[in-house]
Amino acid sequence: MEFGALFQAISQIFTPWPFFMMFIGTALGIVVGAIPGLTGAMLIALTLPLTFYMVPFNAIVLLVAMYVGAISGGLITATLMRMPGTPASVMTTFDGYPMARSGRPGRALGLGITASFVGGLVAWGVLFTVTKPLSVLATRFGPFEYFTLIMMAMVLIASVSEGSMVKGLISGLLGMLVSMPGVDPATGMPRLTFDWYLLNGGLQLLPVLIGTFAVSQIIKDSLRMGALPDRAEMSSKGMLMSIRDFIRHGVNLIRSSFIGTFVGILPGIGASIGSVIAYTVAKNVSSNPEKFGKGSEEGIIASEAANNATVGGALIPLIAMGIPGSVIDAILIGALTIHSIQPGPTLFLTNSDIVWAMIATALLANILMWLLMTSSVRYISNLIYLPRSFVLPVVMMFCVIGSYALNNTMFDVWVMLLFGVIGFLLERARIPLGPFVIGFVLAPLGEEKLRSGLMMTAGDISPIFTRPFPLAFTIMAVCLLIWPLFSEYRQRRK
């Protein structure tokens, strides 16, 4: 383990600008995470253009800090209003809100904040120990290994996404398809450009991201402009967990954190599923399962420890292999590319300062998140009542600026609006957006690896079935495809 590199990154973060970025990132992340309708993905996509002119180190510190803050901030509204600020906090509403309504809002928030902190720490430990060895293993991957890994990741994303697997597949493949217009990197010839010169450069990640995640969300929120629901009275009493609490809830904390970390490592699954699994496991092994849904402390801890742990877990495949573990990781891959940093297993060799900046920020932002949230949750909770009619138009203005800033062209702004509508329609039809963005990011890499592999073997695809890793990834992909069909068939027979 490279403690030297870690300490060097930490000391660099504690210089004025990077520390300011981390502070601003964590605070903004918490605030945006707390406001229902605004998500971490939206915040990070909109912040990306601001980082163009920053040094990459500061940019990465800012974005990773936002990531940590945004996942944590969602618990405030989930607890006080039964309205998850982010999808990751849905499970927290089940027990956080009843506990807050029963006169213990400080206790509910305190449990959630500390569980988030512990979840983040456990995941960070795994991130720190596992990432380097995994990236060393991944450097041995050839084109076929990478291609099959990406295909397996896509199938995995589709099979576990909300709704049906077919819809997950549609979303992922559609994301892949819309990434294809532009000059073909292998032949240098325009492809799917409809003889329109503006499409020669292809559709850029940033307008597509801002459109899909921010504009579609704005349109969705504009449908429901009604008043926000009542909230529980805020009080800071019982905010800090005692040693007795740690002893009582230690097993649940650690178990849920590991569940979250593992779920985070799996590509594209994200924090919501991590918290659902941890919550379900906690309920199943609890001696008081009847208290779940009525203000159970175990429920809050399981949900929050797991959703924060997915952040560290999801950074592992991103750093080690260049495969995004979640939607926000896909945006981070875009951020690296914009700063001319090639994500993938060689990242440790080519840009070790950036890798350690990510790892160190994941730790420090988690500590900062705990300090900020325990000290100022009372004030942050007041921001929840910002009127949407004022917030949404301003966010739309930032969407326009963000899309334009990439290439100084209005074409990107129109692309953003178009993808806003597409994203809105997909969500209305219950087609998840996560696979779409991950497909968009992974498709160019997957196609490049397949084509370079076929060039090396003169068109022979047999290495997929003769080499151990490609074969294993293919078998796993096939199993993941067949399993939902098989389980549906079994259920029907029952």
Next chain:
Amino acid sequence: MERRSYTEIGVAAFIIVICAIFMFQAVRLPPGSFEPLGSGPVPIYTSAIIILCCVIVIVRSVTVLLRSSSLSREFKLEFSGESPVGAILMLGASVFYVGLLQLQILSFGIITSAFLTLLIWSMERFRRHKLLPAIITSVFFSFGAEYIFTNIFVVDLPT
């Protein structure tokens, strides 16, 4: 779980059309000369799988609709409860705003202030006492953003 069969059919049909257009374009691409795969097959196969998946979604949704007692009742259930006015207003105003920025008639600050004021005020249902807060918010954010982006972040803005 809330049913959205009509929306699913519409969106799946829309995706099929998009994929068919992409497929038609991809079929016309020349085969690879120095590499075995060429540019066409990946988009062709991707489009084909998406179309297949969309057909499955349509068949499932049609089956659900056919099993329901009344198609018009299903339609009402699916589209009632939410008012599209806010979303149409937001989208329409945004398209108009981007169009004005593209035409470069006035500076970013002025166009954006007008856009924000009108949009905020209309979303507040033109209530008189909301006009002043809307103007203050709009001027603050539009000119503030113009100043910060052009002078501090050195990012160019439209116009």
